[in-house]
Amino acid sequence: MVVDDQNSVRLALAYELQRSGVTEVIQAADAESAVALFQQHRPDLVLLDIRLPGKSGYWVARRIRESENGDWTPIIFLSGLDNDLDVWQGIESGGDDYLVKPVKPIVLMAKLRAMQRLLDMRRRLDSMSAELRLANQRLNHMVEIDALTGLTNRRGLERLLHSEIHAARREQQPLTLMLCDIDFFKSYNDNLGHLAGDECLREVARLLRDVCVRPRDIATRYGGEEFALVLPNTPRSGAMTFARALCSVLHKRAIAHPQSAASPFVTLSGGITTCIPDENTDEESLIMRADHALYAAKAEGRNRFFSFEMQMDTIEQLRMR
Numbered sequence: 181m182v183v184d185d186q187n188s189v190r191l192a193l194a195y196e197l198q199r200s201g202v203t204e205v206i207q208a209a210d211a212e213s214a215v216a217l218f219q220q221h222r223p224d225l226v227l228l229d230i231r232l233p234g235k236s237g238y239w240v241a242r243r244i245r246e247s248e249n250g251d252w253t254p255i256i257f258l259s260g261l262d263n264d265l266d267v268w269q270g271i272e273s274g275g276d277d278y279l280v281k282p283v284k285p286i287v288l289m290a291k292l293r294a295m296q297r298l299l300d301m302r303r304r305l306d307s308m309s310a311e312l313r314l315a316n317q318r319l320n321h322m323v324e325i326d327a328l329t330g331l332t333n334r335r336g337l338e339r340l341l342h343s344e345i346h347a348a349r350r351e352q353q354p355l356t357l358m359l360c361d362i363d364f365f366k367s368y369n370d371n372l373g374h375l376a377g378d379e380c381l382r383e384v385a386r387l388l389r390d391v392c393v394r395p396r397d398i399a400t401r402y403g404g405e406e407f408a409l410v411l412p413n414t415p416r417s418g419a420m421t422f423a424r425a426l427c428s429v430l431h432k433r434a435i436a437h438p439q440s441a442a443s444p445f446v447t448l449s450g451g452i453t454t455c456i457p458d459e460n461t462d463e464e465s466l467i468m469r470a471d472h473a474l475y476a477a478k479a480e481g482r483n484r485f486f487s488f489e490m491q492m493d494t495i496e497q498l499r500m501r
């Protein structure tokens with residue numbers, strides 16, 4: 181884009197630019213139309229006269245910079261003025277270079293080439309940083325995935341739990357955390373082999389993923405043969421119902437576990453904690469409560485879920501009904 185109030189200068193510059201291979205040259209004779217044309221066409225380079233009728237070229241440069249939103253368009257000032265203060269003011273207002281009129285075509289071409297090189301470099305940098313951002317996102321996703329089961333791992337669990345605690349506190353809604361552990365899994369491995377153990381973990385992971393039907397419910401692998409479920413907007417009684425349903429789905433899958441003292445099939449013990457978080461609630465305290473409850477479920481005989489807050493397990497609750 182060429183901005184100059186003198187028709188002859190504009191035409192001469194446009195001619196030189198076209199001669200050097202520029203395909204389209206936009207022309208403006210005053211500051212306001214220069215800004216409007218810039219916003220409309222987003223040219224690759226601006227040759228900008230300082231003395232314009234009304235607002236100056238400095239003003240145009242400032243408006244252009246304000247409207248760029250992180251982009252960058254090279255601006256070269258053109259002026260008959262050649263004192264140091266003009267150079268300083270031109271660069272201050274957002275210009276990248278300064279040429280004194282009349283401009284020799286060869287000097288103009290050299291400047292254009294230099295600006296083009298900078299522009300190309302910037303575009304390459306932009307596309308590289310977009311690629312880097314994407315790769316970073318993928319990496320962040322990958323470090324939160326458990327390789328064996330494909331579930332979110334402990335690191336991801338902690339991040340999700342943190343944000344669900346905040347959401348539940350804000351919305352004053354109950355949040356449930358369940359820690360589940362496969363019963364007698366050591367003997368499963370010892371009896372059927374480590375590969376069968378891995379397959380069993382994958383099968384349980386699939387089941388846990390399937391029972392998490394609400395969009396914000398999430399099943400994660402906490403580590404080893406332990407899984408954690410985060411269930412937002414789930415009160416104590418709902419959590420117990422959920423746990424019973426989970427045990428019954430697992431029972432129906434009937435994954436043989438010949439060495440289990442709890443059942444002929446694979447079973448889970450679980451610790452449940454449910455609360456409306458306050459300012460003292462954090463990931464650690466919830467995990468600790470769920471872990472205490474899990475310990476109680478194991479101690480009560482396994483194949484059951486124990487609620488930390490209700491101090492009752494799913495089997496006792498069923499008996500009371």
Ligand SMILES: Nc1nc2c(ncn2[C@@H]2O[C@H](COP(=O)(O)OP(=O)(O)OP(=O)(O)O)[C@@H](O)[C@H]2O)c(=O)[nH]1
Nearest residue numbers: 361362363364365366367369374377378404405478
């Ligand atoms: N196959 C397989 N086994 C695992 C994996 N991670 C942990 N384990 C095994 O899980 C078993 C856990 O054993 P324990 O902590 O003694 O628990 P348990 O035998 O389930 O006993 P209870 O929890 O008291 O019912 C160990 O034998 C681990 O080697 C895994 O990724 N794959």
